[in-house]
Ligand SMILES: Nc1ncnc2c1ncn2[C@@H]1O[C@H](COP(=O)(O)OP(=O)(O)OP(=O)(O)O)[C@@H](O)[C@H]1O
């Protein structure tokens with residue numbers, strides 16, 4: 001538990017580009033909040049995105065973000081996220097390679113940390129349309145390190161080719177629109 005036992009608002013980004021991607025994301029959200037110290041606050045639409053970085057020829061990703069309130073301290077939360085990744089057969093082989101599930105901690109309240117094991121806010125998030133865009137859809141008023149997420153999303157990339165749909169509307173056949 002964190003020092004005060006207080007609830008801290010956290011933004012988590014999820015991505016999947018291997019296997020049954022929609023089912024993996026839905027199940028991962030369930031697993032993340034399946035403990036009393038983590039409470040689900042909000043869920044973004046699921047967006048379909050082209051892989052950024054990493055090996056050529058990877059499948060497209062499904063990405064989403066969620067907001068949770070937690071009493072876990074940042075490292076407990078990181079361990080919890082990594083446990084959920086492992087439960088979904090995440091393997092760490094190639095940097096930015098294809099993965100069944102990736103969970104990044106984008107922000108933990110207003111905490112700043114330069115620890116490579118847990119850097120906060122996530123050092124690459126602000127430049128990633130696959131994080132900023134779903135976050136801006138979930139919460140158009142959101143701010144990251146003093147900057148509007150809507151503006152960061154616009155700077156991060158062209159969203160015209162990014163399809164999206166609400167999680168509960170999705171099955172593997174339904175297109176993202
Ligand atoms: N904010 C953060 N959220 C999640 N992991 C982090 C964070 N800051 C540092 N890390 C560290 O990064 C390590 C590598 O994480 P991971 O394998 O998920 O990277 P990646 O998803 O391939 O790349 P990227 O970090 O660019 O999203 C983790 O073991 C973790 O200790």
Ligand SMILES: Nc1nc2c(c(=O)[nH]1)N=C(CO)CN2
Pocket residue numbers: 014015016049050051052053054061063096102130
């Ligand atoms: N579209 C997309 N590209 C990525 C993603 C991701 O989740 N979506 N994750 C990465 C490393 O975390 C690297 N590249």
